[in-house]
Amino acid sequence: MGVRGRRTRLPRSVPSWFRSGHRELGLCLLIAAVLVGIGMVDPRFHSTGTWNDLLVRSAPTMIVACGVTLVVLTGEIDVSVGSQMAFLAAILGTMVSRTEWNLSPWIGLPATLAAGAAIGMLNGILVTIGRVPSIVATLGVMTALRGATTWMMGGSNIEGLPDALTRAAKQGLFRAGPPLGVVVAAGTAFVCYLLLHHMPLGRHLYAVGGGREAARLAGLSEIRLKWFAFAVTGFLVALATIVDVPRLPKIEAGIGVDFELLVITCVVVGGVSISGGRGRLGGVLLAVLLMTLIRPVLTFLEIGESGEKWAKAVQGVMILAAVLSDRAASRGVRREP
């Protein structure tokens, strides 16, 4: 009953691109299949309206998933991003709303970004210096922040964000042009891509996640790298809050409920190894697109009233299939304990 005993050969029918490491291609084909399929059912799905909205909708998930990818690559996890978003939205709203302090966005936005980075740093300190396992630390932060946000808001909503902010989030910075969220998401993805795949810092993050001892011997500071990843995540949550929350009708304590689950699902479906060190940003971005597609596709399929109650099941089974498929395909190629 050793490791060797069960190793099975790869079935011939499984195409090689589907083996681990080729997750991006698999996701691309899956997305293409979904798009072609829904196009045949209802061609109106492929309108500029739907597509524009799809990108706007995926923006916050994409921005935050970039940060969480960094964290997961170092072998840690952050489950507090949803609560962080609610907390930061409350801070943003309190500072810049006409009905609250009515500060200039030039003060409010940097302050929100700083607050986000600070929460991320707190997570990072707990995990690195406090040596609390990240799933525990961020679970605690998630619970506590949600309670704190509800308490802070005292049961009322915040409305009246500055017009510049809501206009930028809904229509774009200028009269034409893409909404702010899409621009910021594209920028974030680009910077993170450069960082991860073309800069020494990215290699160091992989190294820490891939083999802690080896990274230490190579002279890398595990503490500093992990701390950096958590701080970046906090900062990116703040960024996502700024570009996405003004689209919503009001700021309430329930913002970002289950957001952490969505983000982590995207990271995992995107092929990033939960034990760190393996995975690419491209897969995560494609996974975000796929997960964002599910809701509108189900609407356009007209699955009917009782079908709508199966929507969550469809989503769940898709996630299950996505995380199992390429592992099942790559069995015998590489195994993890």
Add this chain to the structure above:
Amino acid sequence: MRRRLSSRLFATYLFLAMWIGASGCGSSSPESKNSGGAAHSKRTVCLLPKIKGISYFTSCHRGAVEAADELGDIELIYDGPIDGDPKKQAEMIEQWTVDGVDVICVAPNAPDVVANAMREARAAGIHVITWDADGTADSRSFFVNQATAESIGRGMVKAMVDDLGPDAEGDVVIISSDATSANQNAWIDVMKPALAESRLRLATIKYPGENASNALADAKDVLQKYEALKGIFGISSVAFPGAAEGVEQAGKSGQVLVTGLSTPNDMRRYVKNGTVKSVVLWNTIDLGYLTVRVASALARGDLKEGATTFDAGRLGTLRVVGDHVVLGDIIVFTRDNIDQYDF
């Protein structure tokens, strides 16, 4: 050796200090006075909302505080689950039962789930009433009836049909909460036959949960999907503003009407710009006010079974029909009257 021991002790005490510090930080709040049955001069009334922290129930709380201040001998406790979990509602009722409070006013988020806890509270001699939504019949003595599931469901459909005109044909969509949300499902059960009587077709029902982003996304998707869409019902505190925002962002204000249940303050913006013609609700401040009035009367023994009228302070004399204290019917807020209300 000594250093090891002292640092362990230090760690233990730090743990203790942090914990006590954390739990002590709320001690300065005004509600910190213990109510454990010792203060007989004041009657303790617990007001349990479906969800704590949303503006609808906060405005009810405003009315409740007003009534408690007026009456003078009421200690009002307002607490509920911040995530709207009916299980936690039941657990809060059980805790208050052990505390021996005088009256518990429940807004059941799932009548079946809280029924056992309410029955036990009654068996322990506590007055239990329901407000906002009714519970199962034997679990409470009175229901402060601002509207029943029947009148809410029919009211929303009527508002939509009136706004569109009686001859309007086309699709409507309901955006609800979760597929398991008891109250929303009860309303939907009423809305379906009511819609069948009209010329509108119920195209689908979406379940975005209590998630504002999902509600907004669902609204935009159905706008794209159904070309003959005439109206959207947003029947949760998240779905209604989400649907209105979606219609406004899609530039279809006035072409696709949105209606649902909400406080006027939350929807004023959308009523003014024409996205929403009618908001169906009741006076939430009066609802909170009346609930505490009824609770107080029960505790004093002024309100008994079989009563037909009830003196409700500033609301005047109200009817009692069976075990329902009737606040009045639903109000439809429109562009013309919405500025008269501030809650």
Add this chain to the structure above:
Amino acid sequence: MRRAERRRSPFAWWHEGALLALLVALLGIASVCVPSFLRLENQLLLSRHLWEMAILAIGMTMIVITGGIDLSVGSMMGLCAVTLGMTYAATSSIAAGCLACLAVGIACGALNGLLITRVRVHPLIVTLATMAAFRGVAEGISQGRAYSRFGEPFAVLARGGPGGVPWPGVFFLVMAGIGALILGRTAVGRFLYAIGNNERAARFAGIAVDRVKFGLYTFSGLLAAMATIVYSARFDTAKADAGKGMELDVITAVVVGGTSIFGGRGNLGGTVLGLLLIHETRLFIGRYWKIDELRSIVVGILLIASVLIYRMLARTEDRA
């Protein structure tokens, strides 16, 4: 292995000592602030808030000891509840409902176990996915309906019990006793610690790691079904949203109880203390301040603080 355990024990006892001290301090403060807090009948009555979480925590402790995690326990409860309700509605026999519920629980757990051992995906990922799938299927087949009115004999299950101790409590104590026996006195128990410490080494040492893990996740499914029966009896309702968010509560209790999330260390005694500490903290806040926001703030801080302190203790031990 025995020696290793013995060498570990001073850590564990310090952590449990700290938890116990904290619990005593909490009960002391609570009984001053709320005079009726310590009354036995009150504690027994309100203990029903605890039992489902406690039953799930037995399996979760063992899973976390092996270095795994089960995020799907709450959703399994949803699926089990729906099964119980639908079977009862079809046969009007509560025994049939419970049997079906147990069968589905075991099947769900076995599915988790199968995916983890055969497909070799990390438990966190498998159960994250099945968490979404089980809940969705539960909503789909029940169409969101609630099943209710299970009749008197079933309700007694949650309300009555020998000498005031509710039946779920008796049941939990028996299960926890068996679990503690397995963990402390049997070869399987040692295997669990071995897997958690170093799975590869455990494999090479000839432990049937896959079989143990498969059994463990199946056991967790069985416990979820049992928790569902308790839950349905307590509320006289079975619906697809049963056990929502329960996984996080249970993991919190297990971690506060001193079980390392990395595996290899922990025991049921600590978990019981962790459960009690969280339960009493919630009760205290619920009965004294009556502010629900505060409950989640304090429980969140408690979770982080307990592990932070343990780490500090362990670090001083390392240096010595």
